[in-house]
Amino acid sequence: MADLAGINGTRKDFRVVGKPNLPGVLSWAQATGVAKYGVDYVVPDMLEAKFLRSPHANARMKSVDTAKARAIPGVVDIVTWEDEDLKNLSGGMGGGARQGFLSNLADQEGAEVGVIVVAENADICEEALRALVVEWEEMPFVVDLRKGREPDAPVIRPATPASKGGGGGFGMGSGNNPPKKGNVNYSNTNDGDIEKGFKEADHIIEYDVNTAAFSGHIPNPLGTVAWWFDDAIHGEGKNLQIEGVPWGHDQVAGMNRVSPDKVFQECMFVGGRYCDWGIRKSQQITPMLARRTGRPVRCVNNRYEMYDFNLNQRYVHLKVGFKSNGLITAIDDFSIADGGVQGSSNFGNTMDQTYGPYFTTRCQNVKQNMEVVDSNRGKMYVSGQHNPMSWDSLMVGIYLIAEKLDKDPIEIATLNLHGPESQTDPNPVPSYEACVSAVKKMMNWNWHQAGAKKLPDGRLHGASFRYNQCPRHSVSGYNPKLELRNGVVHLASKGPIIGHYGLEANAMTVAEELGLEYKDIRIDLDHHEIYRPFGGGSDGSTASSWAMKECANILKQRVLEAAIAEANNPPAAGGFGMFGGGKPQPPSPLKGLKPEDLDMQGGKVIVKADPSKGVPLAQAVRANLFATYSGRPPAAVWTQRGKVLDAMDVATCEVAVDTETGEVEILRFGVVADPGKIMRRTSLEGQIHQVMDFTKGCQLQEEFIYDQKTGVKLSTNMFEYKKVSMLDMPRVDLELLETRASNACYGGSGISHSLANTHLVIMAIHNAIGKWVDSPATPDKVLKALGKA
């Protein structure tokens, strides 16, 4: 539960933390374009590199003739999978390296395969790639999961030891799973007595929910430029400079057999990404190519190469039993989920079973059977959009129960939500209650049955509701370091700046604890440092700030002790070398006091009993002080599968549906979120706007289209894949609460995934027209659902 020990709970007044629009140095750099990203680096004599990309969904390169490509003026180097330099690269990170860094096998259309071309510029690279004469062996593929799970489906990937029985590793069910069969891995969990639960039910509903895949669209194309250089100060041997690899320097060092101490980076900005923690091959290959050519080499993915999944495809069939009052007694979830290409994350499929929605209800009879199907559809890197996306399979159920019983879905949700302590806790969850109360007021909530409300302009009105936990991981420990140097507090971090506001939240926390202004905290970025504010986005920000708060208080204690020591025994004042000395200083008002008599306020060390007596920090302490801390905040309740609850959030949606044209307009989203404690309000608001952008995109606009004959992705371009731009954003009404209910910094938590969803808009459309519409709900589909097309 909420960590209210010490300063976490006792601090009531905040001067810095929670304030909007503080001019953060790092976010200012990103917002204004000052920040340099990996792709922005251009160095003299630089070469460009490009991978050959597979035109086939599943294929093997039998041979490649590079003669014509090599003959093109400007081509400097061509490396094939048979080259010893490639074979000698050791793995790399980001998954997918089971066949070595680059093989002659391609498991999705667009996959890097077989050949890398290095040339004087990107044009020549592409020309050379076109000149390659490749003999392909096309192999059967799976892009339709329902076909891929069939017994007679071609097996695209043999079973591995990890996939035989007991699940496929991290997050795979509760054990005793059947062995892999064909393309299907199994992950089964069973809680309570599902049969008993259905016998207790007065009603049983069954429904299908599809969570469609959608893309993340990292704004900055991923890529690196690398070169080797000599510098005796760093010892013998070549040093590697690489710009654009956001983390994983140790892996890059290992791949290229160079000490991490001899790897250097200036670029600390990586750009926004929504829990896509994957490193692409373009970010790893440049050191090897630079070593071969003796020149700097850049390799950058283009937009077509950046359509990785933010969420995998999943088909869910649910059977839910409930009492006449709407209380759920049994949940039977059967899911067919995309296992993706090799190296895909199992967040988005089996990991959802660990962080699913069902255990936030009082129902203890829950069965989940999941088939995870190997496919050639694409790849999801690391974290993706797990948790919130499976969440809507329950939210749709709550909506359906409400429809069936002619009740408000908020009433059904509230009835089923268990108390803070356990699934049998009868008490309300204060954070949830506060969120619901606020959102009802915000939306002027007045529920109606499907199809029952017409707007003055003739369109049909629909509304929807969902809730979620505010998440925070508990897996990350932190090692912050603070330094007082010449009166200025320095916060050292290895970065990088990935688009979330971790370091700025850290700096605000330090300023808060040390009685300083935010602008007074100097963030020093050096990738050889240890500390990074990761462990998630906003949840990592609040968790790392918890550790930073501890570190700040250690520094504060040392500052106060040093202030007393220097007041009692003043160091030589000012001056320079042997000519120093300066004027005698007046006696310090701190002289003779004890550290516990002092505090830090307004940039000064002050006397608690008389705050008017103070000494500016730079004068009070001339010593060079350090503070370090290693640890993590108390474990988050989020990891208990929803069986314990603290900080919550709710979201609503209002739509207007034109039954003549099929057009759906989102009138507004209404969001009330309780992140426990707001750290940096502007950033938090921006994060919530981002997830509502996702919400509109995946339900109204964005779509992956596959050609079933070739497995080729047809819609992966900026024209056909209709990402929601800033100007297309619907209205988002937002209210943020601070119940201090969670257990990261000052009772804070994250928002991260929890407001991203797949069915808030779809449910609202159903509430408007009484029909379910496929996602994305384009006008033609709406008209088809209405029987008009």
Add this chain to the structure above:
Amino acid sequence: MGRFAGNAGQGSQSAGQGIIPGSRFRVAISHIRQLGTGNWRAGTEKGNESFQPYEYEDTGRSHDRAFERQSGPIAGGTDRIGRLKDDILPNYPASIINIKTITPSLESIKEEGGLLKVGATTRLADIAASEAIKQKYTALAQAALRVATPHVRDVGTIGGNIAQLHRCWYFRKPENRFNCIRKGSTACFAMMGIIDITQFSVI
């Protein structure tokens, strides 16, 4: 450095080359930017040429000269540039004529004699924002507003919107991945019904 100095987003030496990464297009657009008169100059390593007509007469002459070289016009470029960048076609025009700089301009919205006259190079964003069109030709304004994204509407023209090539997933796949009937082959992949439109429903 290579034959074509500069790369995307790097503040390159040639204005045109600093905008769009890609292959043949980069060559073409850089010449469009560099040419200052109706004169044209031929010859890049890839054989692309560009023409910058400033008057109708020049347009005609340029086009006459260019015609035999399989020329093509460019205005907003939202369709043309995409085609060039992505190599969706088996063959490419040897020259491109910029019609945005024609004088008198084709970028205009006028009501004359009870008719609405919209110039071919009028931007879709301007049509969507035009009070006259919104009030009297509402469907046109709404249609313009629904095209693509704000960024595309800001540069895309109504002439280009009407004259654009087929917006078909197969036709538009880069590297001429599907050599379809519209490109001179015999197959229409879209007609073959092999697209996966994900089906789902609730209940």
